[in-house]
Amino acid sequence: MDNRETTLAAVKQYYGQTLKSQKDLKTSACCSTEAMPRAHREILAQIEGEILDRFYGCGSPIPEAIEGLTVLDLGCGTGRDVYLLSKLVGPKGRVIGIDMTDEQLEVARRHMARQTSRFGFAEPNVEFVQGYIEDLASAGIADNSIDLVVSNCVINLSPAKERVFAEIFRVLKPGGELYFSDVFAGRRIPEDLRRDPVLHGECLAGALYTEDFRRLLAGLGCPDYRKVSSRRIALNNQALERKAGMIDFYSVTVRAFKLASLEDICEDYGQVATYLGSIPDAPHGFALDGHHFFVTGKPMLVCGNTADMLGGTRFAPHFRVDGDRSVHFGPFDCSPCPPAGEASGGGSCC
Helix, strand or coil, X not given: CCHHHHHHHHHHHHHHHHXXXXXXXXXXXXXXXXXXXXXXXXXXXXXXXXXXXXXXXCXXXXXXXXXXXXXXXXXXXXXXXXXXXXXXXXXXXXXXXXXXXXXXXXXXXXXXXXXXXHCCCCCCCEEEEECCCCCCCCCCCCCCCEEEEEEECCHHHCCCHHHHHXXXXXXXEEEEEXXXXXXXECCCCCHHHHCCHHHHHCCXXXXXXXXXXXXXXXXXXXXXXXXXXXXXXXXXXXHHHHHHCCCCEEEXXXXXXXXXXXXXXXXXXCEEEEECCCCCXXXXXXXXXXXXXXXXXXXXXXXXXXXXXXXXXXXXXXXXEECCCCCCCCECCCCCCCXXXXXXXXXXXX
16 A cells, blocks of 8 residues: 555545544644634534534635536535535535545435425535545546535645646636635644644644645646635644644635636736625625725726636626736736725735
8 A cells, every 4th residue: 555545544544433523623723614604604504413513624615606606525524515505506506525435425415305405406406426536537527617616624635735736727617716725834744744643634744835835836827826814723732732833734715716817926907806796795895815805896906817816707797807918017016905096105906
């Protein structure tokens, strides 16, 4: 058995048999719902308790404006996020959950009929597939077939992360989005800790160093991704603190788009974006990421990358983007964000 197979076998054991519920977790890396919108919490109240109790995610990777989309959830486990997404995409949408752990998939599938009825759908709009996130082709996921890929604290567990991200960008449609929460580290994890089975099962040993993640995505043709939120992870375990307390771990939610036009730095083309206030549950403003908040009706200067993230994706109907890339004004000034035309020393939003 090679290292990859050994790692996957250990993860299967930990999530399929060792963990019986959230109470068995040893750190705070997983199970945060602190930033979950009220509308999502209301949907969770309609989801079976067994599904919720065996949920081990680290964030809330459910983006906006997803009605009617085809969504893929990597490492879906018992299906909490699949069912949450199921309600949000509606009967015209579709959600595929993929996981390698038989015990968790059994729970997800067992409640499918009940959840379909509870949401008021005539037919199920979800599918659960046994497979590996490193090999979505074997699971039947075709090229350019998915609008949105989500994942909740799973990619860190993979021993072949570059393969995972390559598969994600293969299956995404042009303009499609990767939106995921995972554990990142402020430094590379030492090799002895990477082999620790408890640290690995707790989503810490496989955490990507932030700069290595940036380089990985750039190598796959995605030179600009956006951090939506971040929180420091408290280990809350003396034994694990002694082992890994020198490393700063973070639960981070990231969005990245499959757009061929993205550049490796923010460039200024004099473009302006105005949010129309039309995204459900966001009538007054929309946050693209941690430092792009668009007030409804208020024009904002944006870099070329941001303009394309808004105008070349599913968000296009919700924004007016003025200008194109015909004239270049140099690097984009990444100062605090003013409205277009307001004097601020050249400050803009990137």
